[in-house]
Amino acid sequence: MSSLPSFRRFLLIGRPAEGAGLSAGGRDARIDVVRGLALLIIFINHMPGNVASAYTPYNFGFSDAADIFVLLAGVSATLAYGGLIEQRGFSIAALKLGARLWTLYIAHIAVFIIVCGVVATAVTRTENPLYVEMINIQPFFRDTVEALIGALTLTYQPSYLDILPLYIVLLALFPAIYYAARISPLLTLVGSLAIWQAALVFELNLPNGNAGVWFFNPFAWQVIFTLGVVIGRAALLGVGAPRRAWLDAAALAFIVFAWVVKTATGNPTGIAVLNDWFDSVQLGSDKTNLAWMRLIHIGALTWLAIRWLPAGGSMAKYAPGHVLACVGQNSLHVFCVGIVLAIIGQILLAETSFALGVQLLICTAGITILTGLGMFLSWYRSITKRGESAEPTQVRGTQAPRPSLSSR
Numbered sequence: 001m002s003s004l005p006s007f008r009r010f011l012l013i014g015r016p017a018e019g020a021g022l023s024a025g026g027r028d029a030r031i032d033v034v035r036g037l038a039l040l041i042i043f044i045n046h047m048p049g050n051v052a053s054a055y056t057p058y059n060f061g062f063s064d065a066a067d068i069f070v071l072l073a074g075v076s077a078t079l080a081y082g083g084l085i086e087q088r089g090f091s092i093a094a095l096k097l098g099a100r101l102w103t104l105y106i107a108h109i110a111v112f113i114i115v116c117g118v119v120a121t122a123v124t125r126t127e128n129p130l131y132v133e134m135i136n137i138q139p140f141f142r143d144t145v146e147a148l149i150g151a152l153t154l155t156y157q158p159s160y161l162d163i164l165p166l167y168i169v170l171l172a173l174f175p176a177i178y179y180a181a182r183i184s185p186l187l188t189l190v191g192s193l194a195i196w197q198a199a200l201v202f203e204l205n206l207p208n209g210n211a212g213v214w215f216f217n218p219f220a221w222q223v224i225f226t227l228g229v230v231i232g233r234a235a236l237l238g239v240g241a242p243r244r245a246w247l248d249a250a251a252l253a254f255i256v257f258a259w260v261v262k263t264a265t266g267n268p269t270g271i272a273v274l275n276d277w278f279d280s281v282q283l284g285s286d287k288t289n290l291a292w293m294r295l296i297h298i299g300a301l302t303w304l305a306i307r308w309l310p311a312g313g314s315m316a317k318y319a320p321g322h323v324l325a326c327v328g329q330n331s332l333h334v335f336c337v338g339i340v341l342a343i344i345g346q347i348l349l350a351e352t353s354f355a356l357g358v359q360l361l362i363c364t365a366g367i368t369i370l371t372g373l374g375m376f377l378s379w380y381r382s383i384t385k386r387g388e389s390a391e392p393t394q395v396r397g398t399q400a401p402r403p404s405l406s407s408r
Helices: 004-013 029-045 051-055 065-088 090-126 130-134 138-142 144-152 163-172 174-183 185-202 218-236 245-263 272-283 292-308 319-329 331-351 356-389
Strands: none
Touching: 004 185, 029 051, 029 065, 029 319, 029 331, 029 356, 051 356, 065 090, 065 163, 065 174, 065 218, 065 292, 090 130, 090 144, 090 163, 090 174, 090 331, 130 138, 130 331, 138 144, 163 174, 163 218, 174 185, 174 218, 185 218, 218 292, 245 272, 245 292, 319 331, 319 356, 331 356
């Protein structure tokens, strides 16, 4: 834990102390475990109406897995590219960042095409044209060329295919946000909040074809990403959260308050002037433009996670944490497959009239596939790295020794 003066210095000028350098700490399993859990929750929530979705965080608080995903995207980007900027300079980091942006873009287009194929197959087999409307994919069948151009320019996004475009835009803005955070994390956060509020006042958003605007307004959601960048910058410099019991209590109290509000029926306080507010937040806080309640809620959760979840590799030591960490370490692959599985799941649920057994089977099968994919990719990466490090370096002019019988 850092002292309060060091923490204040970091917030003001981006450095905890004179001469402070990058932290040499290892990978923090908290990021992978929590991100892995968020990805599985996103898969469940992308199949509205299934029984499992009633037990996801959205029903017990003002924020949900999407907020966690964007926050951790900012943290991870800082640890990956911020560290690269400090160690090897901006040019090398820019190359890596550009390669990642291209990968995200190709992944988005691939998922778009696959989902269109899935829906087209479902419509053909079931003769139910409503599946076209289910995820706002009518433009693709009405004018395929125009829809493809819109998909390529990110100006047309079917429902459930809108998180990756947001991530692409935010990651493209990462260098500017990171360099601002190097100067002053506090001023960076204040500027981010100002952009968000200005976007609300002037109704700024990006176009999304006939649907109007992006479901995730990047002018608003950059606030959560920026918060993640600041947290990642603190981690790079080894700056911890100061011990403040009153902040812990305030964060916990707000989370409990959100739980009570979301699980209550109507207005539990009986104060008539609050009736409309309770009705609005119980239906769901504004997700497109990022309601204040969402931001405060994710902030409270983040504070408690930083303060009380064990750092380092502790959370991945046991089987459940290890499995979730594998999912989180392979987030792009798992997310893309999860989107396709969720669309297939929606169709199967509709075709079976949301039978309870089918709901449970689809959720279980999907989670099994996604966790299995994460574990396989982690295993494959480990043996690939092990194979590269174990390659013998043969000295010129000599022969590698032949294995003896005893070495078999």
